[in-house]
Amino acid sequence: MQFDDDANLDTSEVKDARGSRIPGGRATVGGGLVGLVALVLGLLFGVGPDQLGLSEGSPDPAATSSSVAQVQQTCRTGRDANTRDDCRLVAVVNSTQDYWKQEFQRRGGRYSPASTVFFTGRVNTACGTATSAVGPFYCPADRQVYLDLGFFNELRSQFGASGGPFAQAYVVAHEYGHHIQNLTGTLQKAQDGRQGANSNAVKVELQADCYAGVWAHNATRTPDESTGKPLITRLTDEDIRDGLDAAAAVGDDRIQEKFQGRVTPESWTHGSAEQRQQWFYQGYRTGDMAQCNTFR
Template identity: 75%
Template sequence: MQFDDDARLDTSGVKDLRGRRIPGGRATVGGGIAGILALVIGLLFGVGPDQLGLTGEPEPGAGAATVGEVQRSCLTGRDANTREDCRTAAVVRSAQDFWGQEFARRSGRYSPASTVLFTGRVDSACGSATAAVGPFYCPADRQVYLDMDFFDDLRTRLGATGGPFAQAYVVAHEYGHHVQNLTGTLRRAEDGRQGAGSNAVRTELQADCYAGVWARNAVRTPDSATGRPLLRAVTGQDIAEALDAAAAVGDDRIQARYEGRVNPESWTHGSARERQQWFSEGYRTGDMARCDTFR
């Protein structure tokens, strides 16, 4: 993936809380297998950690906006081409631009979401969570929460090959949940059911499809500041990285890796094949209307 070197990077959609110490409280998710299983439950899920049963005691003020490293160092598209955190900020900007324009095209109104970068532990309107929960979207405050160390976990603990577009897929998936929240479909996952045909799985697969829709359209979505697309190129290798990451977080792949068996009745995200299939459908068509996983 290649961003416009000369574009000025708008980082207003990112709250950088990395390195900020959250006093008090206790981590409710341990390391090792316990941490992995918590990550399996929470990974790329559409609800906050309070609904996952992984909350700790909330710490007041932890979600307040601050000027962090992203705001100081991520100034242009060139920075996004050379730094992981700047790349994340650029994907956020690109996703916001695309969905804002797509909602307007469909006579809707898009409300922006922020991405919160954190280290170790974070508080949200959905509760307090450790990094072991994995990336999540909180519908209560309409924010995406992401510990950048997760991308290392994606490779070392979940077996993905990694790469820049694997990271872009994760961010775009979470913004897919924001789109679901705005359109009302995210509520379908709140029935508490699990299993291969559950609404929880269908919600995750739709977010994968929306990530593919963004990937198809990003290279022709004009940046709100420059009028030129912020993302200049998406290659076959980029899509291969996204598909590899989608497979790595399939329920069957994770269960086989860490439990030694596959149990579709406990799925919450869908199989590796399904996750690849729905990202591919979004990327092939570029049309959010083709992402009806509930039909």
């Protein structure tokens, strides 16, 4: 995965709250058993912690303030994205939003951007309080993606993914898939409280995987507004394999087998490893969001 060295990164799309102190209250999604249950239930790569009843309290604006602002100081160009993990994620956010903005315009609509919040350990959101135990998630109430960068180490060590830069990009693109669903009204279908292999919750997650693939298909041909050239200049077959591997690693069946020793499809919320790979590749192969109708 390669970025244009001379491209300018737009750090306004990322809020860097790493190292910020979260005042008051207590963490309601902790490590140990509670964190493990959260992972098995499937908030991983999902939508706000309030869905699982694992949060409490009102959002604290200070929690997402850019008090450290590391990315604003260090992530300026594509060259930085080619050498630093956090800058790479800034570049992926930029590329993802460039694509969806242009796609919405092509379809006669208007794209509303979403920020990504980098945090460490715990964060308060409009969807409630969460810790990094729940994995990356999108909060529809404040239209922000939340990401503890330490998760990518866990993706390799705990979930057995091969890792790599594009595995990280896949995670970000999946969360922006939820943002697209929020803008189009599809995300509400997952709010019926049902679980299971054929539930709307699973179909919403698989569609977000497909949207991630659609972005990947178009990433190297989407012009950056500042330069008129694509921000991402190269994606290799190995990159796509890393993305597929990450998708499989967080399939409900893989997670359940690893953490509870058995597979229970009636409690699925995200889909199997095979389904997640299938729908990501469907998006990547076609490059067309219209081919991501998981509800048919």
